[in-house]
Amino acid sequence: MSQLTGGSSGGEAGRAGHAGEAGRPEDAGRWRGVERGLLRMRRTLLTAVSVPLVAVLGPVLWLAAGPWWAVLAAAPAAVALWGWGAIARNWASWRYSERDDDLLIERGVVWRGLTVVPYGRMQLVEVTSGPLERHFGLARVQLHTAAATTDAHIPGLAPEEAERLRERLTELGEARSAGL
């Protein structure tokens, strides 16, 4: 297991304090975070959008309306700067824990959410990985139950970890399966 989670060890060490404040102390040690690649991917996306926006908006406003109007281009820059930090906080908030009978997923800084899915209720476990996610070595696990309102997904897992999680969840789901 250690080689599988090795990639995210830095992230977990950084969140040791965060994990300590979990609701149930006996589970505190078993929380896992998501890969650092997710942070890099989101920051890359943010840069790819905001830098060209500021670079184009500034000169265009300068030429069209005057130098004072060009200051308006600082607004998206400020939003991007705030986003840089917000992405890090959001990334650090994602964590999941495999307990004996259910999977816990916790996420969010401003809007917080905690989802508990009993293994026996899983209908389908899906692992997806888009081109961008593959570039950053990431995969996403989505759990489906019979209720469409169940919002249980974990973004930014290492592909091996996603694979392992899928295998384990499917196995546990079969062992504990129950009807509707």
Next chain:
Amino acid sequence: MALLQRPEGRRLHPVTPWRRAWAPMAALFAFAAQDPERARQGVESLTAGRLLAVLALLLPAAAAYGFLSWWMTSYTVTETELRIRTGLLFRRVAHIRLDRLQAIDVGRPLLARVVGVAKLKLDVVGTDKKDELAFLGERDAVALRAELLARAAGMAPEAAAEVGEAPARELVRVGTRMLVVSLLLLGSVWGSLAAALAVPLLIWWASGSLWPALAVAVPLLSGVWRSGVGRFLTEFDWVVAESPDGIRLDHGLLDRAHATVPPGRVQAVRIVEPWLWRRRGWVRVELDVAAGGNEGGLLLPVATRETARGVLARVLPGLDPAEAAASLVPVPRRARWVVPLWWRGYRHGVTQTVFASRKGLLCRTLSLVPHAKVQSVRLTQGPWERAFKLADVHVDHGANGTVAARLRAVEEARAVVAAQAGRSRTGRRRARPERWLT
């Protein structure tokens, strides 16, 4: 001809093509509505001869379409599924797994009652719309429903074909007087009636011309019709009966509907108490069944609390609404800063069998989810709630619904989430098997 080879299996009632004959007419109307100017010119240029020619062309075409689509439709019942074959050019076979059957309705619209046919609607998990067999002979429909239910229950296939209708025991019959009084005590009926009278009058007064007022009045009055008279027509003579197949619901004045909900299919129950009903101790009971369900999931349009309690004990064994209502705990006082006024309405409680949550001030809704039906548990907290140390607990159930216990103290909410996961697990262990006779 291979293209029109009759598919194997049983066929529908021969009256079915007449229903289909409406399709070309509807297409004509749609065309006329889309381009009224040209349609008007078309009508003006019509002479008797042309009209006859068009009819001579259209009627056989409609008849042929109706006949062929009836010809190409058939159904078979196998050990595990019901297969429905449809489609003239694009063949479609619907495989309906009987062990996933959630409810079967026999519908008898007014015209169909005159002719003596009925349609069979099937609710199955994983299909979008209700698959229906329309139309079957009335006796065939009842026999087929009995057979499908027997097979779904896990009976031997030879025996299933001739079990016939299982005996039913009547639990409640809603009286006409009670139904009328209950509808008259609904704020929504009077509200829509007042709006239907006031808004057109205002428009008439403001614009000074009658036509815009009439244009507004027609949809408003149709709303009044639907919420008042329409409800009376569908909820008339509401009978709840109990049989080994599950709960039977019979209702309707003009269109008779007959629904069956097999045991163990109910995912959640809602007990609604409109403001003016409360003094009389009346309630409305709604059910959530996976895959849509019957007529908006109504179990009882109106009943006294005691009656509702008795019926619910049959639908979900071990469920006691009075006990659930007694377990409700109000939210902390500081919740008034998050949801002013209405914060008093939110309550939450847990009993041995259900997760209970109440909301609403004037019209109270008590939602109950059996622990065994809980699919996942969620805790959410927005920034404003976090400032007041409050959080919401959501419980998702299999009928694509969520029951939320809002505005709980955050420590309590965390404890509820942790405990609920455990309760759902043990609740499931006691659950009944999918095939209820095995």
